[in-house]
Amino acid sequence: MTDEIAALVRLRDVDANIGKLTSLIELVPEQVAELTRKVELLREELSKRRTTQEELKVKRRAKEKEVEDFTAKIHKFEVDQYGVKNNEQYQALLREIALLKQKRSQAEGEIIEIMEQEESSARDMKEFEAKIAREEAGTAEDKRKREAELEDAKRDLAVEESEKAGLVSRLSPPVRMRYERVSEGKGGMAVAAVINRACGACYTNLPPQTLNEIRKGLQVITCETCGRLLVWTEESGH
Ligand SMILES: [Zn+2]
Known part of the structure; x- marks a missing residue:
């Protein structure tokens, strides 16, 4: 076998290695970006859930305000009862009071429902935050590994490229x-x-x-x- 052909035999392996290393070097930044994106998506989801929690709180406060308003009106009508001139007015006030109490009771029921949603949402949130913390730790570890692989690949590629230059110089x-x-x-x-x-x-x-x-x-x-x-x-x- 001539030296030139021996160089070609070796070049075949070196070129194959260069091909693999080059693909790896191109792939790693994509993998790292993908890992980053995964955590970002979870963070976006967390932010959405926090907004939902805030919305529930605002909704509950509005209902609590309604209950206070109903209570104030009921109290006013109850005071008014003493000043009525006839039975008709008195009956009308009683109906108003009964209606307001019914509305207040409904609003109180809604507050309980909202509070239950808030509790369940707070529990989910804790689990979700723990999940994100786990994902972040895992992702950071994966990134470190990928980046170490990238550094190794770059070093190996330089060695292969240098060997290739030597082999190519042996060709006529x-x-x-x-x-x-x-x-x-x-x-x-x-x-x-x-x-x-x-x-x-x-x-x-x-x-x-x-x-x-x-x-x-x-x-x-x-x-x-x-x-x-x-x-x-x-x-x-x-
Ligand atoms: Zn062929």
């Missing part, structure tokens, strides 16, 4: 040009191994003569279908 100018052109068109994977007597990238079957030449590793052979540089590796057989 025409092979290097071909490698670079195919690499650009094929997502950074310009070298393919022979697998099952075919190009391992596009699966085109290779004639026996071509297989022999690739196995000997004395000259650079390209796949006629996809243009990749073909190499014989452990996966290719014997």
